[in-house]
Amino acid sequence: MFSLGSNLRKVIPALGVGAVMAFTAGNAAADDGFYDQYADRFEPLPALPPIPADNSLTKEKIELGKMLFFEPRISSSGVISCATCHNPALGWADRIPRAVGHEGQVGERNTPTVLNSGFLESQFWDGREPDLEGQALGPIEDDIEMAMDLDDALDRLEAFDEYQDAFSAAYPGEDAPITADNVAKALATFQRTLNTPNSPFDRYLRGDLDALTDKQKRGMAAFVDNGCIACHRGPALTDSQFHSIQVPGSTDKGRYLITGDEADKYAFRTPTLRNVAVTYPYFNNGGVETLEEATQVMGREMLNREFDDETVAELVAFMESMTGEMPDFQVPALP
Amino acid sequence: MFSLGSNLRKVIPALGVGAVMAFTAGNAAADDGFYDQYADRFEPLPALPPIPADNSLTKEKIELGKMLFFEPRISSSGVISCATCHNPALGWADRIPRAVGHEGQVGERNTPTVLNSGFLESQFWDGREPDLEGQALGPIEDDIEMAMDLDDALDRLEAFDEYQDAFSAAYPGEDAPITADNVAKALATFQRTLNTPNSPFDRYLRGDLDALTDKQKRGMAAFVDNGCIACHRGPALTDSQFHSIQVPGSTDKGRYLITGDEADKYAFRTPTLRNVAVTYPYFNNGGVETLEEATQVMGREMLNREFDDETVAELVAFMESMTGEMPDFQVPALP
Numbered sequence: 001m002f003s004l005g006s007n008l009r010k011v012i013p014a015l016g017v018g019a020v021m022a023f024t025a026g027n028a029a030a031d032d033g034f035y036d037q038y039a040d041r042f043e044p045l046p047a048l049p050p051i052p053a054d055n056s057l058t059k060e061k062i063e064l065g066k067m068l069f070f071e072p073r074i075s076s077s078g079v080i081s082c083a084t085c086h087n088p089a090l091g092w093a094d095r096i097p098r099a100v101g102h103e104g105q106v107g108e109r110n111t112p113t114v115l116n117s118g119f120l121e122s123q124f125w126d127g128r129e130p131d132l133e134g135q136a137l138g139p140i141e142d143d144i145e146m147a148m149d150l151d152d153a154l155d156r157l158e159a160f161d162e163y164q165d166a167f168s169a170a171y172p173g174e175d176a177p178i179t180a181d182n183v184a185k186a187l188a189t190f191q192r193t194l195n196t197p198n199s200p201f202d203r204y205l206r207g208d209l210d211a212l213t214d215k216q217k218r219g220m221a222a223f224v225d226n227g228c229i230a231c232h233r234g235p236a237l238t239d240s241q242f243h244s245i246q247v248p249g250s251t252d253k254g255r256y257l258i259t260g261d262e263a264d265k266y267a268f269r270t271p272t273l274r275n276v277a278v279t280y281p282y283f284n285n286g287g288v289e290t291l292e293e294a295t296q297v298m299g300r301e302m303l304n305r306e307f308d309d310e311t312v313a314e315l316v317a318f319m320e321s322m323t324g325e326m327p328d329f330q331v332p333a334l335p
Numbered sequence: 336m337f338s339l340g341s342n343l344r345k346v347i348p349a350l351g352v353g354a355v356m357a358f359t360a361g362n363a364a365a366d367d368g369f370y371d372q373y374a375d376r377f378e379p380l381p382a383l384p385p386i387p388a389d390n391s392l393t394k395e396k397i398e399l400g401k402m403l404f405f406e407p408r409i410s411s412s413g414v415i416s417c418a419t420c421h422n423p424a425l426g427w428a429d430r431i432p433r434a435v436g437h438e439g440q441v442g443e444r445n446t447p448t449v450l451n452s453g454f455l456e457s458q459f460w461d462g463r464e465p466d467l468e469g470q471a472l473g474p475i476e477d478d479i480e481m482a483m484d485l486d487d488a489l490d491r492l493e494a495f496d497e498y499q500d501a502f503s504a505a506y507p508g509e510d511a512p513i514t515a516d517n518v519a520k521a522l523a524t525f526q527r528t529l530n531t532p533n534s535p536f537d538r539y540l541r542g543d544l545d546a547l548t549d550k551q552k553r554g555m556a557a558f559v560d561n562g563c564i565a566c567h568r569g570p571a572l573t574d575s576q577f578h579s580i581q582v583p584g585s586t587d588k589g590r591y592l593i594t595g596d597e598a599d600k601y602a603f604r605t606p607t608l609r610n611v612a613v614t615y616p617y618f619n620n621g622g623v624e625t626l627e628e629a630t631q632v633m634g635r636e637m638l639n640r641e642f643d644d645e646t647v648a649e650l651v652a653f654m655e656s657m658t659g660e661m662p663d664f665q666v667p668a669l670p
Contacts, residue, residue: 087407100412104437104439331424
């Protein structure tokens with residue numbers, strides 16, 4: 001009954017990131033015709049992403065980062081915060097095709113969710129920043145997003161005793177802790193807590209064979225067998241690599257605009273599939289509304305395949321199993 | 336030691352709205368030199384405001400109303416919800432002088448908090464709507480707020496199975512419950528739950544003589560003795576009446592624009608003082624940043640008095656005691 005792989009997993013109980021631990025209790029011992037063949041191609045989501053050595057995860061930094069994330073007064077209009085586009089009510093994204101920012105200006109790209117973004121190896125659609133610290137200040141300063149001068153933003157924060165206290169608590173020992181770097185570090189720290197563990201997909205990988213429906217399991221098999229997994233792999237279901245793609249309605253040159261390298265023309269970082277069912281619309285321009293259509297586009301564009309309707313339905317059902325538990329948080333009371 | 340008033344309050348333990356219940360335990364039996372003279376001029380905040388006979392408060396309507404309150408897709412841009420200006424992180428208001436709405440347009444007036452708004456006898460600065468049901472749809476349709484055609488908003492809601500279910504649950508027995516009226520009723524119902532009980536001021540009124548500092552008690556005395564209480568009275572500390580006032584920088588004709596009545600020129604409804612310390616800036620145009628300055632302006636404009644610095648500090652300390660417990664809520668997960 002047991003493949004070598006399954007037995008190996010049972011004697012290596014916890015290898016941390018990347019290890020698949022099979023439960024020995026319950027029905028995990030019985031193969032469902034899929035688990036032994038497919039489960040070890042995937043990785044469940046760890047509780048936390050990697051934490052950089054120079055930005056430790058502390059309670060005080062999380063709290064400060066949460067305040068800053070919901071703080072509209074670091075935008076020039078005073079009404080746009082990170083949470084405006086990364087809206088917790090909307091899968092921490094905005095569910096419109098392209099982001100709307102300062103004075104109603106519409107950007108070129110779809111807002112990516114911040115959920116599980118700490119698991120990505122680069123940030124922004126074009127990967128122009130290596131980490132969340134590098135990403136955090138971009139939208140504050142961008143003319144069509146929050147349109148704020150960073151020094152003015154720091155001045156506004158400085159004016160509140162509560163922010164002086166919160167920065168001092170988050171960065172003990174620093175004489176003047178209200179700096180752009182520390183804003184970025186706090187925002188990155190808060191975002192590293194916005195993870196969505198325990199999706200049906202994760203519970204299945206951990207050995208609960210009832211966590212997926214048969215249709216979802218067939219979708220999992222199709223996902224592997226058709227090669228989707230070549231790029232959508234690892235805990236966040238992305239290889240963090242850049243691939244050229246032209247989706248309906250997009251002329252965006254993507255990573256080429258950063259590197260000037262012909263090979264990067266129309267290339268974007270593989271998006272995470274975690275919570276993909278609740279982070280519509282899809283692609284760099286948000287040009288596709290449904291997961292069904294997005295799946296067909298990906299089949300054609302990346303795999304040169306025309307999925308039949310049944311396969312699309314199974315793949316979509318499988319991706320729906322990747323919706324995890326949303327972060328438990330309270331909106332902070334700002335000063 | 337005991338006035339007749341205090342004894343009467345002790346033998347009438349709970350009269351509901353408007354009744355002041357004195358604790359018999361602890362130090363309530365001892366007069367602090369203020370309680371007997373001043374406490375019965377005020378009313379603690381009841382747990383809930385009056386509920387209209389034709390819009391009962393149900394769990395299902397609260398849940399639906401909460402979804403709608405956080406729903407940006409009932410704005411034409413898809414990014415402005417009620418919670419954009421009535422931001423729970425900012426005292427359910429916006430803490431900027433005048434509201435910023437569709438495409439960055441700036442309105443004429445300061446955003447009032449929705450906290451305790453169910454206790455008001457009319458809505459909007461000019462009182463043009465009698466209740467929250469009447470108020471709810473205004474900002475959705477207003478060209479400079481959410482700028483949305485109401486029928487289009489209903490169409491967008493109709494497109495979601497989750498809203499069809501939520502409306503059916505909130506309005507059982509109705510064949511086509513997704514109507515403008517029902518949107519208004521649900522929003523009003525949710526807002527009636529956004530109350531801030533148990534402020535130090537309320538705890539004091541209920542007999543906890545230590546809930547206010549001595550400075551705050553002197554402020555309470557000044558508030559009564561100087562006549563602030565003439566207009567700022569009742570559970571929400573407003574008479575819900577209209578008074579002419581011209582605050583710095585404002586040329587807004589107020590209620591006159593609604594009634595055409597000369598007597599209403601520059602008249603606005605007395606704002607609530609509940610949570611006034613966290614709902615700055617002040618007045619119809621948000622033209623005054625601090626509670627100290629607002630207090631001085633009110634002394635001059637409404638009472639023809641020049642408060643000395645000590646009195647201002649005491650009045651401000653007293654008003655700071657009116658900050659209650661913020662509503663406990665979770666941001667809804669929208670479809």
